[in-house]
Amino acid sequence: MPASIMKDDDDGGPRFAGGACHTFEDKGFEFDTGHHYSPYLNPANPLHVLVNIAVGGKMDFIRMLKDDVYCDEVTIGYAPGETKRSYYLTAGDVKTWIEDLTRQFPQEEETIKNLSKDVKMGWLKFAPFILIRMIPQWLARFILRTGLIDLITNYRKLNRRTTKEVFKDITKRSPDMSMVLQLLSFDVVPANQWPYPFWTFVAAIMSGGNLYPKGGSSEYSYRMCREIVERGGKVLVNALVDKIIVDPANNRACGVTVSKGSRNVDVYAPIIISSAGAKVTIDSLLPSSALNHKENFDWVQENRKHINNSAHTYFHVFMGLRGPAEELGLYAHSCRFFATNESLGEIFERYEKLTFEEAMEAEIPMITFLSCPSVVDPTYEVRHPGKGIVELLVCASSQWFTPWKGEKLMKRGDEYEARKAAFGHKVVQTLYKLFPQLEDRVEYLNFGTDLTCHDYFNRRGGGFTKLVHSPDRMSLEASLCLGPETPIKGEKIVSNRILE
Ligand SMILES: Cc1cc2nc3c(=O)[nH]c(=O)nc-3n(C[C@H](O)[C@H](O)[C@H](O)COP(=O)(O)OP(=O)(O)OC[C@H]3O[C@@H](n4cnc5c(N)ncnc54)[C@H](O)[C@@H]3O)c2cc1C
Numbered sequence: 001m002p003a004s005i006m007k008d009d010d011d012g013g014p015r016f017a018g019g020a021c022h023t024f025e026d027k028g029f030e031f032d033t034g035h036h037y038s039p040y041l042n043p044a045n046p047l048h049v050l051v052n053i054a055v056g057g058k059m060d061f062i063r064m065l066k067d068d069v070y071c072d073e074v075t076i077g078y079a080p081g082e083t084k085r086s087y088y089l090t091a092g093d094v095k096t097w098i099e100d101l102t103r104q105f106p107q108e109e110e111t112i113k114n115l116s117k118d119v120k121m122g123w124l125k126f127a128p129f130i131l132i133r134m135i136p137q138w139l140a141r142f143i144l145r146t147g148l149i150d151l152i153t154n155y156r157k158l159n160r161r162t163t164k165e166v167f168k169d170i171t172k173r174s175p176d177m178s179m180v181l182q183l184l185s186f187d188v189v190p191a192n193q194w195p196y197p198f199w200t201f202v203a204a205i206m207s208g209g210n211l212y213p214k215g216g217s218s219e220y221s222y223r224m225c226r227e228i229v230e231r232g233g234k235v236l237v238n239a240l241v242d243k244i245i246v247d248p249a250n251n252r253a254c255g256v257t258v259s260k261g262s263r264n265v266d267v268y269a270p271i272i273i274s275s276a277g278a279k280v281t282i283d284s285l286l287p288s289s290a291l292n293h294k295e296n297f298d299w300v301q302e303n304r305k306h307i308n309n310s311a312h313t314y315f316h317v318f319m320g321l322r323g324p325a326e327e328l329g330l331y332a333h334s335c336r337f338f339a340t341n342e343s344l345g346e347i348f349e350r351y352e353k354l355t356f357e358e359a360m361e362a363e364i365p366m367i368t369f370l371s372c373p374s375v376v377d378p379t380y381e382v383r384h385p386g387k388g389i390v391e392l393l394v395c396a397s398s399q400w401f402t403p404w405k406g407e408k409l410m411k412r413g414d415e416y417e418a419r420k421a422a423f424g425h426k427v428v429q430t431l432y433k434l435f436p437q438l439e440d441r442v443e444y445l446n447f448g449t450d451l452t453c454h455d456y457f458n459r460r461g462g463g464f465t466k467l468v469h470s471p472d473r474m475s476l477e478a479s480l481c482l483g484p485e486t487p488i489k490g491e492k493i494v495s496n497r498i499l500e
Helices: 047-054 094-104 106-120 122-131 137-146 155-159 168-173 175-182 196-206 218-230 278-285 297-307 344-353 356-361 378-383 398-404 413-434 436-441 450-457 476-481
Strands: 023-026 029-032 061-063 069-076 085-090 211-213 240-247 252-260 263-268 272-274 314-322 334-338 366-371 387-395 442-448 491-493
Touching: 029 314, 029 387, 029 442, 047 218, 069 175, 085 094, 085 175, 094 106, 094 175, 106 122, 106 168, 106 196, 122 155, 122 196, 122 476, 137 476, 155 196, 155 476, 168 175, 175 344, 240 263, 240 272, 240 278, 252 272, 272 278, 278 297, 297 476, 314 413, 314 436, 314 450, 344 387, 356 398, 356 413, 366 413, 387 413, 398 413, 398 450, 413 436, 413 442, 436 442
Parallel strands: 069 334, 272 491
Antiparallel strands: 023 029, 061 211, 069 085, 240 252, 252 263, 314 387, 314 442, 334 366, 366 387
């Protein structure tokens, strides 16, 4: 799919298909804006079947390799006075995961063995979270309300234990290993709040390794759109859904009002599926008459308890480099970098509280993602010969850009632009500590704040995921409440993954 460049948007609303799987092209470079790799598409993972159905089985995935080995890297110690050390986890299964950890942290052999028992059962441990959505709602509510669920599974008890608690002793004895363990997760912030069953599930998935979608992440949206069109459907882009039309007489969703420029068009359909996420759907798409309808009232109240706890935000850096790719010394495998091995959750809690000025003086604690599709994907060189790219995500406080929240994209003024550029260049300087060879190769730089992300994806909060993965969010009650079924007839909400 030809990637569309991020453009100024006078009307507001999404201008392209794909959400966080959108890519954009500028000055001969092409960048992924959100999705950087797909850990769950390993053929050993049952979830890959669902994705393959959605994309018509027509996507190819590339294994992310380091020296022909399929692996994940965690490097710690880029802060001044620290010694850099790297740890690698070879992709394979839980067995390779245990072997790699034990080789690198032999002093923790016993602990690793114990943890691995849980990771092996990761799917099973997390299954109640998914299954509660699959049984009839009345039954799910009944077993939750009466506590019968606790006779069937100990999920609720386990879910209250966070990774901070489980890894407490490891963090004291082997802080590097604690970082490596917590970084098996995608949404690492705040890593110390993850409920343990969820961690075991993600660790089980991540041990299979990461894959990159050949052709870039926009392949997802391109292939899905093709599937829809081939089955007689239509895909509208640059069409903002203003409201879901709900007939108050029978509490049935029957269509959507779409704004096309200055026009509003009502589109009717027997089933309405909102994939904008629960927060956007409830806060801005459902009319107040539907929110206040007696049949929906409890569901809305229950949802509101869960949807306001947004995940932490990120700052994006898009860097274009003079190639060829093999001279740039970039990584094809997935990697994350930490300034120190200080407890992850605590670093973030502290960093998030810094003012912008303080953050400009402080060390950036972590590069959450460093992604280099130009070396992972051989089609990149064909599409953009002689170009290399680096995409970075680093943690940033949404407070730093809050003063410009209500303002329009690309019209936020010089002060905002200066602040964004200042922080962006600080991130770039941090990157040079790890990849000094890039310094005189940079041809293109572009930065994105959480406001940029929300403008383009209409996310209304959150970063990598929309909601924070806290014990509350991962509770069975929240799973049921945030599931696709709603009391409004004909209306379904599909969220950002099962996990939103
Ligand atoms: C920065 C970032 C990095 C990520 N990296 C990865 C990764 O490496 N691996 C991974 O597996 N996942 C990653 N993700 C998550 C992944 O991209 C999402 O899970 C995926 O995009 C599917 O999400 P979704 O469709 O639920 O939501 P989104 O991608 O947010 O799509 C929602 C869509 O709804 C549209 N929309 C919203 N409101 C309206 C409206 N009123 N009218 C019309 N359209 C509307 C939006 O424009 C958007 O197109 C990342 C996400 C982000 C933000």
